[in-house]
Amino acid sequence: MEIKFLNTSHNYKGINKHDLVYALKEVNLSINDKDEFVAICGKTGSGKTTLVQHINGILLPTEGNVDVMGSVLTPKKRKNPKLLPIRKRVGFVFQFPEYQLFEETVLKDIEFAPLNFGFKKVEARARALEAAHLVGLDKKLLNKSPFNLSGGQMRKAAIAGILAYNPDVLVLDEPTRGLDPKGSDDVMDLFYKIHTKMHKSIILISHSMDNVYKYANRVIVMNDGKVAYDGDKYTLFKSGLYKEYHLEKPDVLKAVDYLNDTLHLNIDYDVHTLEELMTRLKEVYHE
Ligand SMILES: Nc1ncnc2c1ncn2[C@@H]1O[C@H](COP(=O)(O)OP(=O)(O)OP(=O)(O)O)[C@@H](O)[C@H]1O
Ligand SMILES: [Mg+2]
Structure with a gap:
């Protein structure tokens, strides 16, 4: 489809x-x-x-x-x-998470969508707790008002609210x-895992x-x-x-360009992270 x-x-x-x-x-x-x-x-x-x-x-x-x-x-x-069946299949994390949160407590917010899409109360609760754990949201925050959370915590709550009903x-x-750098990496790794393990499509808007x-x-x-x-x-x-489109070159490619220029190497753009680049360099110097 x-x-x-x-x-x-x-x-x-x-x-x-x-x-x-x-x-x-x-x-x-x-x-x-x-x-x-x-x-x-x-x-x-x-x-x-x-x-x-x-x-x-x-x-x-x-x-x-x-x-x-x-x-x-x-x-x-x-x-x-009808939009409800479409929304059940397409989970949407908004650019501004405060638009997505509106319940009395964080936990109620996370279980709102599963309840709305017809999951029984007990299952919705279990899914909400599991999703909160997956995004690394501290248990202590679950009974707070979502509006007392920091921006990063709100974003994690909004993401948990989507994962809880398992959209396609x-x-x-x-x-x-x-999100701070660690939180950002964790959340991106989580999406990547969902993509590779469950074969779900991810549509990501990003300036990074x-x-x-x-x-x-x-x-x-x-x-x-x-x-x-x-x-x-x-x-x-x-x-x-x-x-032409005002995009920045990824850091890893800037590093590849620099190494190729200064050390006269011929590393291709098929490295995606600095870790991969380090591994490639080790290979080059052990050849
Ligand atoms: N509710 C609105 N009413 C009027 N114009 C709008 C509205 N929302 C967006 N626009 C205009 O539509 C255009 C596209 O906006 P959009 O929010 O889709 O851009 P974007 O690529 O997501 O930008 P950003 O990277 O800043 O989030 C812009 O010119 C914007 O000013
Ligand atoms: Mg936008």
Whole structure:
């Protein structure tokens, strides 16, 4: 099954009712619901959040359609399918977690979605506790109000709330924003594990090219509401195209360039982290 954008456009009303902001312009894209780890990149205001919010009907297209695994979302004036079944299949972690939390306690918040999607109370509770543990949320926080948490803790609670009902596809809008470096690595490793072990597709919006290069197997670059690039990460960074879209080169590739230049080596861009680069260097010097 696939998520397909079919000539999808979206415009927001400006301050003046007659002014329209064209945030998406005739986008055509297809993403499989299994085994894809897609990074969506692009400078601020390029349309990334607008794009992904069409995947579970937070936004409806103003023109064109979005086919979400067989349920076709169309402009508002037409008849649309029920959103609840779509939302059960597509878990969405918002760019700003405070928009996602609203219950009295963190635990109630995490079990809200499983209850809403029909899990029995006991099972919803068990799933919520397991998800809180998976994201590394301290047990002591579970009975607090979500609004008394730090930004990073809120984000973990929001992520746990999604993992608790086990959706097929995860859409993550800058999920590491506000997390410290260790928290960020832990959460990204968790998503990666979910992707590799359970074959779920992950759609990740990120400004961190280090994370994009480490985890993604496909990169989509948005520019001015359009898909400017859709392909593999090697070509994007090797060709120099990334500069046109105001993206930064991942640190590991900067290090590869430096080593190749200064030590006249010939290391390829097929290393994704500094650890992999170190291993490659050891191989080079033991050859
Ligand atoms: N609710 C809204 N009302 C009016 N215009 C909006 C609204 N939300 C977004 N826009 C506009 O639509 C365009 C795309 O915004 P969007 O939030 O999708 O960008 P983004 O790529 O996610 O940016 P960022 O990296 O800053 O999160 C921008 O020009 C933005 O100003
Ligand atoms: Mg955004």
